[in-house]
Amino acid sequence: GAGVSQSPSNKVTEKGKDVELRCDPISGHTALYWYRQSLGQGLEFLIYFQGNSAPDKSGLPSDRFSAERTGGSVSTLTIQRTQQEDSAVYLCASSLGRAPYNEQFFGPGTRLTVL
Amino acid sequence: GESVGLHLPTLSVQEGDNSIINCAYSNSASDYFIWYKQESGKGPQFIIDIRSNMDKRQGQRVTVLLNKTVKHLSLQIAATQPGDSAVYFCAENQGNEKLTFGTGTRLTIIP
Numbered sequence: 001g002a003g004v005s006q007s008p009s010n011k012v013t014e015k016g017k018d019v020e021l022r023c024d025p026i027s028g029h030t031a032l033y034w035y036r037q038s039l040g041q042g043l044e045f046l047i048y049f050q051g052n053s054a055p056d057k058s059g060l061p062s063d064r065f066s067a068e069r070t071g072g073s074v075s076t077l078t079i080q081r082t083q084q085e086d087s088a089v090y091l092c093a094s095s096l097g098r099a100p101y102n103e104q105f106f107g108p109g110t111r112l113t114v115l
Numbered sequence: 116g117e118s119v120g121l122h123l124p125t126l127s128v129q130e131g132d133n134s135i136i137n138c139a140y141s142n143s144a145s146d147y148f149i150w151y152k153q154e155s156g157k158g159p160q161f162i163i164d165i166r167s168n169m170d171k172r173q174g175q176r177v178t179v180l181l182n183k184t185v186k187h188l189s190l191q192i193a194a195t196q197p198g199d200s201a202v203y204f205c206a207e208n209q210g211n212e213k214l215t216f217g218t219g220t221r222l223t224i225i226p
Contacts (some may be wrong), residue, residue: 004158031212035216040218040219041218041219042204042206042216042217042218042219043159043204043206043214043216044216045213045214045215048212048213050212056212056213058213059213091158091159093158098212100147100149100208100210100211100212100213100214101147103161104161104214105161106157106158106159106160107158108156108157108158109157109158
């Protein structure tokens with residue numbers, strides 16, 4: 001079946017502009033995660049959605065970052081007034097149930113470059 | 116804060132040999148560990164996991180060893196193949212929904 005998909009695969013933007021990154025999780029997966037991966041680094045947790053529960057936003061680095069998940073499926077990560085330090089690969093993952101004991105399936109990521 | 120770290124950032128292994136990738140963690144409350152493989156341009160892929168009530172777990176060509184006394188985790192890959200070339204991450208969890216990832220080790224298989 002289809003895996004987690006993300007769009008766009010690459011995004012180049014100018015400093016100060018807003019960007020939206022999209023994630024389509026695996027159908028039926030109730031949990032969805034966003035991570036950020038800077039060059040040569042591990043993954044940094046950003047936000048977690050589980051079903052209809054309030055999302056865990058504890059990993060968002062600033063109030064310029066926000067995310068929503070509509071209808072328990074597609075999620076959008078929005079970065080407002082982008083800064084150069086926001087340049088990274090943004091990865092989305094979904095799992096069938098509540099983490100961590102349900103395997104997270106990752107998408108290919110969106111590479112964001114802020115000029 | 117707590118962190119997960121790796122001893123070596125790069126590792127080169129001759130094809131057919133065994134490889135060992137190491138990971139140190141500092142949070143004694145961590146009770147679940149996962150190894151991920153990330154190939155270039157792709158998201159991480161689950162390899163194998165282990166819970167803290169175990170010290171060894173085996174999969175197909177992979178073995179994870181957990182030493183809670185020294186807070187050390189290792190991934191052994193047997194009979195390495197070119198397709199094993201990738202960055203390998205360990206991740207730890209303390210029973211919540213979040214994973215804490217290490218910085219990764221790049222494994223290169225030499226033909």
